Amino acid sequence: EVQLVETGGGLVRPGSSLKLSCATSGFTFSNTWMNWVRQAPGKGLEWVALIKDKYSNYEANYAESVKGRFTISRDDSKSRVYLQMNTLRDQDTATYYCTRRGYGDYWGQGVMVTVSS
């Protein structure tokens, strides 16, 4: 059974940092592209970042809104994907989901990140 479990959310001040983690199981993680998608309260879905697999040299791509502030990474030995979020802004407040494959066939339950002073 495919499972994605996000952790690491919380309440932080503007300008601070936070690192999200997504633990996966039930599939071959090492050859799977992984995404982060977020959803601000009461709003729609926004794709945030993608990390490709080793066969694509772990290429990372980002939404313009987070480029230069967020870094996606992965640890194939632990079947985990991460999202390092720096210089957080109020507008980054959202539920963050990790999703599998380019087309997001499986989603985690999400983790809430609140950026507020």
Next chain:
Amino acid sequence: DIQMTQSPPSLSASLGDKVTITCQASQNINKYIAWYQQKPGKAPRQLIRYTSTLVSGTPSRFSGSGSGRDYSFSISNVESEDIASYYCLQYDNLPWTFGGGTKLELK
């Protein structure tokens, strides 16, 4: 970036109705569109990918079609469990982009 224009933003239907949601891409997305259902407080669930391929477990009353820039998603015989928000996603070109969503309510 490819813009996905989803309509309508909201939809009111009676049980048993057929409803259709559309997504228009700002350029050809070569059928690389997926559709998701999201219920309040829950993570989205993929229903359809590559325009019309039903994901395992998706009821047959859901369907998708389209090509080029124009795509549609339909629910025939709406059931109470279908009350949710629906989103399209293009995954042809990075950055992936979602439509704005459609909230389906009971009339």
